[in-house]
Amino acid sequence: MAxxxxxxxxxxxxxxxxxxxxxxxxxxxxxxxxxxxSGCGKTTTLRMIAGLELPTSGEIYLDGEEISQLPxxxxxxxxVFQMFALYPHMNVRRNLSYPLVSQGMARKDVxxxxxxxxxxxxxxxxxxxxxxxxxxGDRQRVALGRAIVRxxxxxxxxxxxxxLDAEFREHMSEELRALHDRMNATTVYVTHDQLEAMQMxxxxxxxxxxxxxxxxxxxxxxxxxxxxxxxxxxxxxxMNFLHFDGNVGEGAESVTLGGEVMHVPRTRQGASGKxxxxxxxxxxxxxxxxxxxxxVLASEYLGTTQIITLDTPNxxxxxRIDSAQVAKVGEKVGLGFNPKTITLFDDGSGHxxxxxxxNEVLTNG
Amino acid sequence: xxxxxxxxxxxxxxxxxxxxVIVYALITMVPLAWIMLTGFKSPADAISYxxxxxxxxxxxxxxxLFTTRTRQTDEFLAANPPQTWYDEIVREYDMVIAGPxxxxxxxxxxxxxxxxxxxxxxxxxxxxxxAFSRFKIPLADxxxxxxxxxxxxxxxAVAIPIFLMYRQLGLSDTHLGMILLxxxxxxxxxxxxxKGFIDEIPLEYEEAALIDGYTRFQAFYKVVLPQAATGIASxxxxxxxxxxxxxxxxxxxxxGTAQTAPPFIPTIIxxxxxxxxxxxxxxxxxxxxxxxxxxxxxxHLLRGITFGAVRK
Numbered sequence: 001m002a003x004x005x006x007x008x009x010x011x012x013x014x015x016x017x018x019x020x021x022x023x024x025x026x027x028x029x030x031x032x033x034x035x036x037x038s039g040c041g042k043t044t045t046l047r048m049i050a051g052l053e054l055p056t057s058g059e060i061y062l063d064g065e066e067i068s069q070l071p072x073x074x075x076x077x078x079x080v081f082q083m084f085a086l087y088p089h090m091n092v093r094r095n096l097s098y099p100l101v102s103q104g105m106a107r108k109d110v111x112x113x114x115x116x117x118x119x120x121x122x123x124x125x126x127x128x129x130x131x132x133x134x135x136x137g138d139r140q141r142v143a144l145g146r147a148i149v150r151x152x153x154x155x156x157x158x159x160x161x162x163x164l165d166a167e168f169r170e171h172m173s174e175e176l177r178a179l180h181d182r183m184n185a186t187t188v189y190v191t192h193d194q195l196e197a198m199q200m201x202x203x204x205x206x207x208x209x210x211x212x213x214x215x216x217x218x219x220x221x222x223x224x225x226x227x228x229x230x231x232x233x234x235x236x237x238x239m240n241f242l243h244f245d246g247n248v249g250e251g252a253e254s255v256t257l258g259g260e261v262m263h264v265p266r267t268r269q270g271a272s273g274k275x276x277x278x279x280x281x282x283x284x285x286x287x288x289x290x291x292x293x294x295x296v297l298a299s300e301y302l303g304t305t306q307i308i309t310l311d312t313p314n315x316x317x318x319x320r321i322d323s324a325q326v327a328k329v330g331e332k333v334g335l336g337f338n339p340k341t342i343t344l345f346d347d348g349s350g351h352x353x354x355x356x357x358x359n360e361v362l363t364n365g
Numbered sequence: 366x367x368x369x370x371x372x373x374x375x376x377x378x379x380x381x382x383x384x385x386v387i388v389y390a391l392i393t394m395v396p397l398a399w400i401m402l403t404g405f406k407s408p409a410d411a412i413s414y415x416x417x418x419x420x421x422x423x424x425x426x427x428x429x430l431f432t433t434r435t436r437q438t439d440e441f442l443a444a445n446p447p448q449t450w451y452d453e454i455v456r457e458y459d460m461v462i463a464g465p466x467x468x469x470x471x472x473x474x475x476x477x478x479x480x481x482x483x484x485x486x487x488x489x490x491x492x493x494x495x496a497f498s499r500f501k502i503p504l505a506d507x508x509x510x511x512x513x514x515x516x517x518x519x520x521x522a523v524a525i526p527i528f529l530m531y532r533q534l535g536l537s538d539t540h541l542g543m544i545l546l547x548x549x550x551x552x553x554x555x556x557x558x559x560k561g562f563i564d565e566i567p568l569e570y571e572e573a574a575l576i577d578g579y580t581r582f583q584a585f586y587k588v589v590l591p592q593a594a595t596g597i598a599s600x601x602x603x604x605x606x607x608x609x610x611x612x613x614x615x616x617x618x619x620x621g622t623a624q625t626a627p628p629f630i631p632t633i634i635x636x637x638x639x640x641x642x643x644x645x646x647x648x649x650x651x652x653x654x655x656x657x658x659x660x661x662x663x664x665h666l667l668r669g670i671t672f673g674a675v676r677k
Contacts, residue, residue, distance in 0.1 A: 052572050072575045079576040085569030089591040102578035146577070 009058030033201035078147035263339035290334020426642025482547035490555025562596025598665035
């Protein structure tokens, strides 16, 4: 098992820049998520680690060894494809033994290893079936089996649950995470589903438009977004952005929003001009007494909570509140924001302003 | 529940389609049956009018096809009684068998040249199609168009230049020369057809093989080729049918050593009058290899002829 270090990696396809200089480190045994919208370069990054694409520039270290220009067969990295890519002309057993045969392993050992892996994944009874007739879940298990059968240094997974239906995805993602915890293998997992990333990942890299936006644990990414893109992409509904013009000095502990003073984590960086006040829906409270007010536009009932859409002097805002609380459409209510959770952004660059809340995260990332 | 269904045709339309296919097959098979029957007729039956459907079968045509015969004096015939059943057949015309005819040799030439050029077309075509399908080749579109353009005029239009070139190169009337020629004609078809089939094979299979520790060539050989089997089989049939049936170049460029069956069969007519049964026997035997080849590969053909339009 291995640590993977990505240094200033870049990939161009002709004039198209798929990945701009990106750097991050995947620690040994980590379940690492590459998250982003489609076309952001996450799959290209994964394919570069596996050797299916060669980077235009930059280095990839696998346990300290530079591998960025090696062919995939020399890297000892397994890959699980979105469409599984099981060899269609072979049965399950031959699919599983294929990576071992290429290493010249003795037939007896291959058989034993295949049986062992089939046992781990619970697919002993389908070993002699052709892959064509298998269900999505079984195909997924065979694809995983083909990856783990040769004990590679690391696993690459390209949206492995993308081809499964929603109900089964849940189950399979638990199975995957359990498998990872059991084998403790370094895993890099590409997804565009933020829930999947939050649920399964030890660490997440959020990519957009060929650049790494943020790199950290799910908690850091969610609570301390480094950019407006991350804040918007993660969470459902996403973070509220209240736009305002203002002047924030270094060390300030409040900003003026719609004429009202709002407390924020102490800033470590000054900014002026167009700014954004970012607050997650669950950190908004409704109160009759609040001086900052908004009109209720709509409410969505979700069982234990409800999502209230409000019109405020600084734009639309969504609040997640207890469903027992009454909010009538058309009513004006006072709003309160949990001051410890506020992130301020510079509207022009989209970057978060440093504060006591996120300083540590932004300095590392 | 209505008995109407989109996927399952009704009994009546099935019956109608079946009848149509059978009638069509009968119509197209009449000439074929005619040739096969004529092969077993006597020369008199073969040209009788109205044509005979019922007749006494004889192997005369086949004997004449495979042998050369000479007329002998009555004394010679009396002194040498016939030894074999085929001797007896030719005795009826006061002839004896002088030796084997050239048909066997010519037929073998057809096999060597037909299958040789098919193999070469498929071999080169698969490699080229794979390269065009998978790699970034500078000017790939222009190259593909160039390959296609070799078929934009009838090949026989360049017969004279090829005749002169072959004479200079010493390729006239050689197996190699004919194999190269038919490969040259077939290669564009092979590249284009096979490229279509290989394009349809998802890249992931090869990538999976690369990840699993195989080289690019092993991935091609062990993963792509089995997937392309259908396309290769149907392309091979197309190539073989062309090379097997080709007549004009064969007449022009071969006369002896490398002569194929098509130009040979008509020459049978000239030997001892219009021997239609022998010609028909030759044509019947000539038809067999392509028929057998097609039957062997038929399960691939059905999917192949749709040019990969049907996804698995």
